[in-house]
Amino acid sequence: MGKIILQIGSYSFEEIKNSLWTEKDPYLESSLRFCRDWLRGEMLFELSTSGSTGTPKTITVHRRQMEISAKATKDFFGIQPNSLLLCCLSTDMIAGKMMLVRALEWDADVVLVAPKENPLLELSMNREFDFAAMVPMQVAACLDSTKTAGELKKIKQLIIGGAPISPALLEKIGMEKLNAYQTYGMTETVSHVALAKINGQKPIYTALPNVGIGTDASGRLWLEAPMAQEKHLQTNDLVELIGNNQFVWLGRADFTINSGGIKIQPEILEPQLAAIVSEFFPKSDFFLSALEDSKFGQKLVLVIENTQPEQKRAKDLLMEIRKNFHKHLVPKTVLFVSDFMRTPSGKINRRANLNIAK
Structure with missing residues (x-):
């Protein structure tokens, strides 16, 4: 029977079943x-949902769903x-619980x-991890540390x-040749239902065994997943x-921007702009969104995380984007x-930040 291993000591599953632990850490x-x-x-x-596309909520999940997902x-x-296995995520959320x-x-x-930025920093294990799950921030921190980069590479399967x-x-994950996969899923499907190998190419997601996929008339993905409560889950x-079982993710339909009849997918355009934004605002996170506009209906805006509203640099940034992108894909302003x-899971809350920036 397996066991839970802590920084000091461990508990067998039998001991845990009988509440034989003395840990006080919450x-x-x-x-x-x-x-x-x-x-x-x-x-x-x-379980708590992440709140990435709306208000966080609590949902009830049946044990059988989680068993199916694990299998x-x-x-x-x-x-x-x-x-x-390595569990270094919040166990209040579905990813950690799973x-x-x-x-x-x-x-x-x-x-x-x-959960911490670099979960490998204080670990000393004689065995290599067969399976682990991390958020991007943790992977980046592990790779940036000479002490933990090698340990991360030893993980046999990383999601x-x-x-x-x-x-x-x-790009860095590909260069370091990690055996890593991007996940696609949601709380409603109790963790991921599809995985994409990270290999330097455009991610192609493969559905887990027994998960059916398709699209509606608008090109939105639907799922028929045995680990979901709904038989037919429209995303x-x-x-x-x-x-029949693979897809390329293009972005959220509710983030689609319609500017003068031109439809823009922020989550497709953002990676293309990343190098230019980084040149003018190094290490600053950003996202694309839209504001109402009397002429175009919606106008594309770039929102940057920066302590000061540096308008001169923002103007130079927009000029550089104009040199490399079609005029319809150039933000009208920088906020x-x-x-x-x-959100609690670390995603940028687009709506809340746009409201702050207006």
Whole structure:
């Protein structure tokens, strides 16, 4: 039987089932309580959604959904018995809870680390991790540290989700030859339902076993996933289908900008602008959005996270974009927010930051 491994000591699943732990740290105690409830056969669990496209909410998920999700991931990667997992995400959210469920269902050992920017920094393990999940910020921090870059590369299967991966990080992951995958999923599907290998090419997502996919008349992805409560789950994600079980993600339909009849997908254009924005505003996060406009209906705007509204540099930035992009893809103005608001899972809250920037 597997066990939960902490910084100091460990607990077998049997000990956890019988509440035989002495941890007082809120993160560890909450995680162990969830594991105890799971081992005792609890059937229903409350999960928080990320709030990336609306107000965060709490939903109830059935145990069977999480079991199906864990099995699909195991089958996709061919996880072997006696594997070692790393859980370094918030176990209040679905991604962290599912790492615990995978360990419990796969009868694997799992190292439990409170979520931090570089979760590998204080770890000293004699065994290599067979499977781990991280958010992009954690992957970037691990790669930036000479102490942990090598340890990250030793992870046999790494899934990355929770927030978009920047073009620069995607390139670095490819250069370092990590065996890493981007995830596609949502709380309603209890973690990911599709995965895309990161290899320097445009990500192509492959659906997990037994997950059906298709698109509606608007090109929005629908899912028929056994781990979802709804038999037919309509998403707001625009995709390009490739065969019966693969797709390329194009962006959110509700983020689509219609400027003078020209439809712009911010999440497609943003990676293309990243190098130029970085040249003028190094290490600043940004996103594209729209404001109402009497002439065009909507006008494209660039929102940059920067402590000062540097209009001269912004003007030079727009001039450089004009040299490289069609006029319809050039933002009409640049707005600044000193500190971006983010969702609990770390995604940029576009609507809230646009309201601040107006």
